[in-house]
Amino acid sequence: MTPYLSLSIWVPIAAGLAVLGVGRDRDAAFARWIALTGAVAGFLVTIPLYAHFDTATSAMQFVEYASWIPRFGIHYHVGVDGISVLFILLNSLMTVLVVWAGWEVITTRVAQYMAAFLIMSGLMNGVFCALDGILFYVFFEAMLIPMYLIIGVWGGPNRVYAAMKFFLYTLLGSLLMLVALIYLYSVSESFEILEWYKVPLEMGAQIPLWIAFFLAFAVKVPMWPVHTWLPDAHVEAPTGGSVVLAAITLKIGAYGFVRFILPIVPDASRYLSGFVITLSLIAVVYIGFVALVQTDMKKLIAYSSISHMGFVTLGFFLYSQLGVEGALAQMLSHGFVSAAMFLCVGVMYDRMHSRQIADYGGVVNTMPKFAAFMMLFAMANAGLPGTSGFVGEFLVILAAVKADFWLGFAAAVTLILGAAYTLWMYKRVIFGPVANANVAKLTDIGRREFWLLTVLAVAVLGMGLWPKPLIDVMHVSVANLLQTVARSKL
Amino acid sequence: MLADLNALAALPEIVVLTAAASILLIDLFVSDDRRHVSYWLTQLTLLVAVCVTLTTLRLDAVRAYHDLVIDDMLADFLRIACFVAVSLILFYSRSYLVARGMFRGEVFVLMLFALLGMQVMITGNNLLTLYLGLELMSLSLYALVASRRDHAQSTEAAMKYFVLGALASGMLLYGMSMIYGTTGSLDLDHVARAIFTRQASPGLLMLGLVFVVAGLAFKLAVVPFHMWVPDVYEGAPTPVTVLIGTAPKVAAFAMALRLLSSGLQGVSFDWQGMLIVLSVLSMILGNLIAISQTNVKRMLAYSTIANMGYMLLGLLTANRYGYSAAMFYVVTYALTSLASFGIVMLLSREGFESDRLDDFKGLNRRSPWWAFIMLLVMFSLAGLPPTVGFYAKFMVIEAAINDGFVWLAVVAVMTSLIGAFYYLRIVKLMYFDDPVETLPIVVRGDTQLVLSVNGLLLLVLGILPQQLIGLCAIALTQSNFP
Numbered sequence: 001m002t003p004y005l006s007l008s009i010w011v012p013i014a015a016g017l018a019v020l021g022v023g024r025d026r027d028a029a030f031a032r033w034i035a036l037t038g039a040v041a042g043f044l045v046t047i048p049l050y051a052h053f054d055t056a057t058s059a060m061q062f063v064e065y066a067s068w069i070p071r072f073g074i075h076y077h078v079g080v081d082g083i084s085v086l087f088i089l090l091n092s093l094m095t096v097l098v099v100w101a102g103w104e105v106i107t108t109r110v111a112q113y114m115a116a117f118l119i120m121s122g123l124m125n126g127v128f129c130a131l132d133g134i135l136f137y138v139f140f141e142a143m144l145i146p147m148y149l150i151i152g153v154w155g156g157p158n159r160v161y162a163a164m165k166f167f168l169y170t171l172l173g174s175l176l177m178l179v180a181l182i183y184l185y186s187v188s189e190s191f192e193i194l195e196w197y198k199v200p201l202e203m204g205a206q207i208p209l210w211i212a213f214f215l216a217f218a219v220k221v222p223m224w225p226v227h228t229w230l231p232d233a234h235v236e237a238p239t240g241g242s243v244v245l246a247a248i249t250l251k252i253g254a255y256g257f258v259r260f261i262l263p264i265v266p267d268a269s270r271y272l273s274g275f276v277i278t279l280s281l282i283a284v285v286y287i288g289f290v291a292l293v294q295t296d297m298k299k300l301i302a303y304s305s306i307s308h309m310g311f312v313t314l315g316f317f318l319y320s321q322l323g324v325e326g327a328l329a330q331m332l333s334h335g336f337v338s339a340a341m342f343l344c345v346g347v348m349y350d351r352m353h354s355r356q357i358a359d360y361g362g363v364v365n366t367m368p369k370f371a372a373f374m375m376l377f378a379m380a381n382a383g384l385p386g387t388s389g390f391v392g393e394f395l396v397i398l399a400a401v402k403a404d405f406w407l408g409f410a411a412a413v414t415l416i417l418g419a420a421y422t423l424w425m426y427k428r429v430i431f432g433p434v435a436n437a438n439v440a441k442l443t444d445i446g447r448r449e450f451w452l453l454t455v456l457a458v459a460v461l462g463m464g465l466w467p468k469p470l471i472d473v474m475h476v477s478v479a480n481l482l483q484t485v486a487r488s489k490l
Numbered sequence: 491m492l493a494d495l496n497a498l499a500a501l502p503e504i505v506v507l508t509a510a511a512s513i514l515l516i517d518l519f520v521s522d523d524r525r526h527v528s529y530w531l532t533q534l535t536l537l538v539a540v541c542v543t544l545t546t547l548r549l550d551a552v553r554a555y556h557d558l559v560i561d562d563m564l565a566d567f568l569r570i571a572c573f574v575a576v577s578l579i580l581f582y583s584r585s586y587l588v589a590r591g592m593f594r595g596e597v598f599v600l601m602l603f604a605l606l607g608m609q610v611m612i613t614g615n616n617l618l619t620l621y622l623g624l625e626l627m628s629l630s631l632y633a634l635v636a637s638r639r640d641h642a643q644s645t646e647a648a649m650k651y652f653v654l655g656a657l658a659s660g661m662l663l664y665g666m667s668m669i670y671g672t673t674g675s676l677d678l679d680h681v682a683r684a685i686f687t688r689q690a691s692p693g694l695l696m697l698g699l700v701f702v703v704a705g706l707a708f709k710l711a712v713v714p715f716h717m718w719v720p721d722v723y724e725g726a727p728t729p730v731t732v733l734i735g736t737a738p739k740v741a742a743f744a745m746a747l748r749l750l751s752s753g754l755q756g757v758s759f760d761w762q763g764m765l766i767v768l769s770v771l772s773m774i775l776g777n778l779i780a781i782s783q784t785n786v787k788r789m790l791a792y793s794t795i796a797n798m799g800y801m802l803l804g805l806l807t808a809n810r811y812g813y814s815a816a817m818f819y820v821v822t823y824a825l826t827s828l829a830s831f832g833i834v835m836l837l838s839r840e841g842f843e844s845d846r847l848d849d850f851k852g853l854n855r856r857s858p859w860w861a862f863i864m865l866l867v868m869f870s871l872a873g874l875p876p877t878v879g880f881y882a883k884f885m886v887i888e889a890a891i892n893d894g895f896v897w898l899a900v901v902a903v904m905t906s907l908i909g910a911f912y913y914l915r916i917v918k919l920m921y922f923d924d925p926v927e928t929l930p931i932v933v934r935g936d937t938q939l940v941l942s943v944n945g946l947l948l949l950v951l952g953i954l955p956q957q958l959i960g961l962c963a964i965a966l967t968q969s970n971f972p
Binding site: 068069070071072109112134137138141142144145148149152153159160163164167168171172175176178179182183185186 | 854858865869874875876880881884887888891892896899900903904906907910911914917918921922955956959960963
């Protein structure tokens with residue numbers, strides 16, 4: 001059997017190292033081509049994961065198992081189920097887009113830039129398919145290093161502050177998780193995540209474990225009130241960095257909820273579900289309002305990300321098939337939509353070197369093709385039916401209404417808010433008369449940008465119109481997860 | 491007669507002693523421009539010592555010279571670690587020494603004598619042997635710190651080191667004398683037996699224990715016995731700084747293990763409490779004060795203090811798993827520390843120490859490779875995967891949790907978050923800032939090779955640590971540790 005998962009981890013990392021090895025600034029073109037080849041190869045090896053995926057079972061598939069550190073019973077154990085497999089595909093696809101998006105834009109230290117993204121991509125694939133606690137942790141932490149460099153080296157004026165804040169914030173959460181992982185090992189004599197699903201734990205142990213895991217993943221998601229690193233990181237990061245942060249890194253936090261928190265400490269999760277739902281609703285509603293008043297486009301999309309991710313955590317803690325599937329669909333959709341939105345801002349920023357909404361106006365007059373694409377993505381961000389944004393939000397709201405009408409009502413407010421802040425921004429930037437001479441000089445998107453946005457547009461529409469193939473992949477695994485979660489461990 | 495001495499057990503010591511004495515003599519007949527003869531002879535000595543240690547490797551523990559020394563796997567392993575460390579220091583510091591007129595025979599000979607002292611500390615099985623080893627090492631180091639006679643800061647550092655070091659030695663000796671007084675023996679095995687059979691007076695033993703722990707804490711550089719560290723690190727010539735910061739820590743670990751575990755395991759409950767206090771204080775203060783440093787050597791000094799605090803986490807569990815974790819920690823810390831000072835020396839040149847943080851600005855522009863190696867070093871010190879520093883922290887934290895000290899583990903990870911800040915700052919300077927220096931970095935070929943291997947080893951061991959973890963576990967199973 002071909003080790004597709006190992007390939008999906010190590011092909012991008014090897015390509016990244018190759019780029020570092022051969023790439024010098026004077027032959028940047030060479031580095032770009034190697035990077036693109038590596039990224040495409042990395043994506044191609046993940047396609048069999050979907051094509052050969054057995055949707056009838058909730059067991060782990062494509063499993064690879066080898067001894068790694070026998071002294072602690074740590075294994076190189078990877079595998080995917082219906083919950084994780086789609087994120088590996090999403091991540092590998094995004095890597096191709098990000099490499100492509102940085103093609104002409106990045107001119108300094110090109111090889112290092114491309115390598116950072118490729119290595120990061122491999123590490124994130126590792127996070128999604130690791131089934132050993134320490135293996136997961138290694139990927140989870142190692143991922144911070146390339147991101148730190150991406151923000152700090154190629155970022156905006158305040159990049160140092162943003163990079164430090166990003167790193168220390170996320171490290172704070174994950175260090176406590178390390179203690180939790182080791183504690184689970186001392187209880188179960190194993191670092192196998194699937195073993196931990198079965199270990200009985202008292203409430204006195206579950207609550208501290210829950211807090212440790214929750215801090216690690218809530219910072220990553222990010223949930224209100226530990227979200228403050230995200231707007232800074234997004235604003236300062238280069239376009240590619242923002243895309244990867246929004247599309248993949250945030251998903252890792254949410255993924256942690258379903259892989260660790262819900263099944264390992266189910267009783268604590270139930271006990272504290274009200275707390276999480278409250279935080280999620282605050283994120284959805286309050287952060288929605290915060291997004292409304294932003295004057296910087298990237299910041300606005302960053303806050304919209306937090307608000308959308310609030311939906312995801314809300315969906316998880318409703319404990320219903322609809323809720324969890326909706327949350328997962330929302331994660332995928334947000335991966336496409338936020339990536340597309342950040343790329344759109346990037347397209348404008350490359351031309352105008354400004355992210356301020358006030359500096360724009362009437363862009364449609366000079367960039368009609370671009371305006372059409374951005375229209376679609378703005379609609380998807382607002383959750384318009386027919387786009388991918390609708391699927392997840394609708395399912396989660398449905399689940400919320402089933403649980404409690406007012407809960408559903410509060411969640412549905414976001415549809416209005418989301419439409420308000422996204423479309424208002426769109427209106428101010430794109431429509432109206434040409435605002436100033438700089439806008440008048442804009443040139444419409446070129447071939448590279450056109451195809452980049454087309455790929456995302458197809459994904460957004462495809463998932464919105466025909467989500468069944470994706471939902472089918474998740475269905476059995478989600479049902480199994482809910483069964484696991486329903487069993488008390490006391 | 492010679493047969494019961496088991497003289498072979500101390501063969502590496504004999505080799506180093508003979509070679510040190512010979513190099514001292516040979517160096518007299520070597521002219522200044524051929525000083526590299528002494529240098530290579532020193533390197534050769536270290537190589538031979540490693541080979542000798544490997545060929546006389548035995549799985550069981552051998553007591554020799556009427557139980558004065560013990561040769562077990564632990565001793566062999568740590569001796570080799572010290573040999574390698576000193577050899578790497580010589581490789582890294584050659585240009586530095588030449589540029590400052592310190593490329594002299596006495597420096598090499600003093601290094602070898604310090605090494606001999608460490609070897610005795612590692613193999614000692616008797617209170618006096620251990621003390622003699624410690625003194626031999628310390629006296630050589632005092633002289634080395636002062637070896638730049640024309641440099642006021644060096645001399646001041648040497649004085650501080652000497653006065654405080656002598657005080658610590660005095661405390662240690664005082665504690666040892668009390669232990670001798672109450673157990674009636676200097677032999678660690680007899681001491682242990684006397685404690686287990688309750689022949690020792692508890693009060694006197696406790697008093698002795700307190701002094702012994704204080705003396706050890708001074709050598710390990712843990713709070714509150716750390717005051718000398720930053721000044722000595724900053725004032726000493728960089729090759730001596732790295733010598734103080736690496737191999738002696740390994741030797742001090744071995745000595746602590748011999749004294750506390752082989753000798754005083756019977757009162758482990760009491761020294762456990764003391765080590766907890768030392769460990770927590772070191773982790774917190776070491777990391778906090780390091781933040782405000784602007785000199786790399788001072789920053790690394792506080793980093794040493796903090797790291798020794800983490801190492802104590804393993805030691806204080808008072809069981810073999812914890813010891814092997816602490817051993818892994820101290821060995822990998824030495825390796826990481828070597829690389830960090832290696833880079834500092836690499837960037838220095840005649841009349842320029844390169845020991846300010848700002849000297850690292852824009853290193854990625856000047857040399858992506860050395861910036862990358864330093865990046866590995868910093869992330870390893872911060873304990874981030876995929877570097878070996880992660881497993882070091884992982885193992886000591888695991889040992890602490892396994893022994894029921896979850897709160898200590900939480901303190902450890904929270905302080906390492908503080909630590910991450912100042913290690914990251916170096917990465918920030920190297921990668922995010924523009925260079926102030928534009929001079930090319932000129933490095934000898936052999937230094938480049940060795941330093942690159944050293945740096946990459948941090949990554950390789952971070953991905954495949956099982957061999958080293960296994961070695962640390964084996965080293966402790968064959969010895970007389972509980």
